[in-house]
Amino acid sequence: MKLYNAMKTWIIAGLVAVVVTACATTQEEMIDGDGAPIDDQAQTGMVDDGSSGGADATGLDGADGGDGMAISDMDAISRLQQTEGALANRTIYFEFDSAKLTSESIQILETHGSFVAGNGEVSVRLEGHADERGSREYNIALGDRRAQSVRRVLLFQGASADQVETVSYGEEEPAMQGHTEEAWAKNRRVELIYTVN
């Protein structure tokens, strides 16, 4: 799809360092929320909370965007091109048959969420994957759940729903071939793929 994208789009392959830390209460709620499957009510609650998070991030956006879109674009791109820091970490890994995020993953994703929230021209595609074991249809559902887990953190940090797209590939596109614990661990993942419009 990117290849045919008629809009002026940069696909960013590089990685980053800027730190935007979320408050401690936010983090705790997320960990609690993820400890058990999140029901629809909890999910709605978080999305609501997310908009206040988004208001926080607006300050950042205003500061960056004050001089116009071009500068803002450059800023988002250069931040995405950095090779160190949480934003450079674009793959989140999971345990077998689980969509639960570790607290390290949540910290990384909070940085991503704040970055997306603060840069309206950025959109991110969350590609969920599973290892090969078990049934393919269950695995594509599992990949969807994993992408949804990641999405919830991004929205909670204030990213807007139309900036975040999820797609599951199930076990169809492994990162590593082979039938070993190592390959399986590498394949149970969500990849964050950024686009800057």
Next chain:
Amino acid sequence: MKQLIIYLLAGLLWIMPVLANAALTIEITGGVEGALPIAVVPFDTSRLSSKLPVDIAGIVASDLNRSGVLKSMERTRLPANPHYSNQVQYARWRTAGQDYLVVGRVLEKSPGLYNIEFQLLDVLKQKQLLGRSMPAKKRNLRSRAHQISDFIYEQITGTRGAFNTRIAFVRAQKDAARKYVLQVADTDGFNAQNVLESDEPIMSPSWSPDGKSLAYVSFENERPEIFIQHLATARRSKVAGFRGLNSAPSWSPDGKFLALVLSKDGSPDIYTLNTATKRLKRLTTHRSIDTEPVWSSDGRTIIFTSDRAGSPQLYRIDVGGGKPKRVTFEGRYNTAASLSPDGKFIAMVHGERGQYKIAQYERETGNLTVLTDSSLDESPSFSPNGKMVLYASTRGNNGFLYAVSIDGRAKHKLSDQAGDIREPVWGPFESK
């Protein structure tokens, strides 16, 4: 505009129904004690103007062997070569240990137009059990041979044969021009035809009950969407392209509905879609994963996979709605249900100690029988006569198709050099 371009490109790239010659070869991996001995003598083709492109008796012998119920005699060991019942010296076949004998001949009515005649003989009673004459053309000779196998199988076992049916599966080839191909083939793997070729994954083929269409999931727009394709015309339409997951389509027995899995309302849930009115109905609402719906043959119940109790298990729910009831309790991983036509058995993927095997669950007794001894098995699918289960098994870098009898005693592999084969699904009986 962007969307339009994508669709235009998609239109050019994807729809390529062509005849493929990639045949699967069969290898019997498990012999069966007590299978009934039958000898299938090569049919007489000496009066034909040109050589027949297929070996009819060879196809029949191979079909019957795969059933596990019959064991066909190796051709090199045949004690005689009769083509008519009146040429048969029964004593020789009895001495050779055969219970049944098949003889036949192919006659030519006009160039390319044949008549196949065959007789099934009972060696011990020294009498004919069945005799048929059937017209054939060059292009349906294989199909006619499978029909002969069906006649013989039904005559001997009392169960309708399923040799003359078709299977669908997905083949992935790393270095091919199109990485993913959805194919339809005969049950012995021959006559493979491409239904869809794509650079992006194809998943979850499901046969319409009339055998004329397939529903499947295609990632051609870089996300999973559900399509229905009419096989003969290659005409197709997208039936579900909602935000999130669109997966695991399954046709209702009357052909009017698809059960499918959508995550547009949160977590993956089971829905039914009226294919005529496009009306969607949500059946499950749990926050867990609900997927892999399959219909009972009366169309009233859907069996599906859910991890609502912590690990994936099978459940059933009324098509009208209501509270799902758990079906499987043994083990921590039971998914991918396929229902036997009589509804008494469920074939599934059963995970145990890190191994994923095909198991059969008897609903009345609750007995679970593991049918395979490999570790990465998936996608079980019952034959339409309920006697075999087709499945995919990963060995090394590739997946292969296997079929196992429901008692687990006979197993055969449909092997192939090319690619990684997955998600086989056995089609319905041809309508008589």
